Each structure stands twice: as C-alpha cells, then as structure tokens.
Amino acid sequence: MPHANAPLTELGRLRLARCVVDDGWPLRQAADRFQVSVTTAKRWADRYREHGPRGMTDRSSRPHHSPHRLPDQVEQRVLQVRLERRWGPARIAFLLGLNPSTVHQVLVRGGVARLRHIDRATGEPVRRYEHPAPGDLVHVDIKKLGNIPDGGGHKIHGRTAGGHNSSAHRDPNRPRKISGRANLGYGYLHNAVDDHSRLAYTEILPDETKQTAAAFWQRARNFFHTSGITVTRVLTDNGSCYRSRLWRDTLTAAGITHKRTRPYRPQTNGKVERFNRTLLDEWAYARPYHTETERREALPQWLHIYNHHRGHTALKGLPPASRVPNLSGQYN
Structure with missing residues (x-):
C-alpha cells in the first residue's frame, strides 16, 4: 500500500505506465501529466513491461542479503535460552x-x-479476561507500606542527610534502624477492585489480621452496594487472613463465592496488583510528604480522581465511573 505522501496510488501508477507503454507517450510528457519525476515515470513503465499490472504494488525494502545477520544456529540458541x-x-x-x-x-x-x-x-x-458485568468478580489484596517520619523521609532530606545514620553520629536516644529503615511502623493498604469497571475501594489499616480483613470487606461491600454493584464473587491470594473461617463465613453470609489464586501465581489477581502499582506511583510516592498524616489525608481525593476522572487504558481512556451508571458524584 502506498505511503501517505506518495504522489501516485497503484491505479495512478498503472495509468501512467499504460500511457508510456501502450500509448507511446514520451517519459517527460507522462511525468509532467502525472506530476512526478522522469525517473519515477520510467520505474513504473519498466515494471509494467516486466510484470504487468501486478508490478504496480510496492516492494519490500528489506535487502535480499544481510551479511551481518547472525547465523541461524546463533539465532536458534537465542530463542532456546528465551524459551528455557x-x-x-x-x-x-x-x-x-x-x-x-x-x-x-x-x-x-x-x-x-x-x-x-x-x-x-x-x-x-x-x-486476559474481563467479566461482563460489575460485581461478577472483585479482586481483593493487601499492600504493606512503610510510614513516613514526621518532618519527611528521604524524598525530602535524602537518604544520608546529616550523617545521623552512622554509628559515629547516632544519638543514643534515637530509635535504632531495622533493616536499614527507622522503626516507624507500617500501614496496610486493603484494596478491592471490581474486575469489570476497575472501580476501587481502599483503606489504610493497622494490620492484616483476619478480623481487620473481614471488617474491611464489610465496608468495601457496602461501598459497591451503594454504587449499584452487587458482588457475587471475590478473588484473593492465599494470605492467612483470607484462609480463615472468619473470612469464609463473612462472604458466605452475604452469598458471595470466594476464589483464591493458585499458589505463587500473583498474576491471577493481576487487576488489583496493577492497581497497587498505580496507587504507589500516583499517590504514595507521587510527591514528598512531610508527615504520614499528610499522605493519608491525600488518599481520599486521589481515590476520587481515580474512580471518576482518571482515564484507564483498559477502558479506552475512560474512568471506572463510566462503567457504573449509578455511581454518585461522577462529575464532582
């Protein structure tokens, strides 16, 4: 197929070639008539003589010989290593x-x-799969996130600011570091993402125990319910809280089927895993926060933007709210 800037289509080339070969036009006259160079007119006339109308199509620009290309056995070795x-x-x-x-x-x-x-x-x-309706499957997961010290972390002060982490400068009253990080504790992001719409609900909770996970799900289910979504199945990994009787009974009482991913296969729960990455990139680490409280206060606004305004590539650039007609506050 001719490129966008080609002066002649295949039909135009054929008409030019027939004027020269069949009707005996001089090359310069044909070139002037079709607004191309004499060289171009000669090329299509010669192709017409040799191949007829089939010669009017573009040929591949790939060279006939590639002397610097890898030997076949080396290419096969590359493919073998990739496969194995x-x-x-x-x-x-x-x-x-x-x-x-x-x-x-x-x-x-x-x-x-x-x-x-x-x-x-x-x-x-x-x-790749996508369930046909909201609520057919909700992905649930927990993401552990280190807390920010008051005054800001390394994004503000740098990793070695003041040299206070060295043994020569350590304040004896300063909390000792554990695995290279001050013992500031962690927050646990409990996330629920609807498979069809990608509508998300998130809370930062103090732990990942079965009681906390079950209580979170009750609130998440209420969020989806008020959005017009009836949840019928939930997918989680094999974390201990999701293998508990409390979690099982909480879902069973609501008539929800529980599914778990295959062991060591986190990609099975890929939609919430991808949401975790987006959450960290666009909220948790998006800008320097001076306190953990400041970061947590920014979460509701970010979540609203994610659900109502942020375009999602899997939804053709539309936000999750576009697939949930009953969701309130869509245009706020």
Missing part, C-alpha cells in the same frame, strides 16, 4: 556475548511474546 529461562534481551546478550539490541531483533523476528505478556512459571501467554 524466560530471560530478557540484556541477560541473554550477556550470556551469549551479543548486543542486547541484536537479541531483541532476533526475538521480534521469532515472534516471541514480551515477558510481561507471559506467565514466568509456565512460559504460556497470560490469558
């Missing part, structure tokens, strides 16, 4: 002594799926 180890181009290149860009070209030519599109455990393509 599921490594990216950089690691394969390091193993085989090649350039990463060369390895990438081999993988593209081989039609190999990107790593993010396959299951690392099996190598099989990840099956």
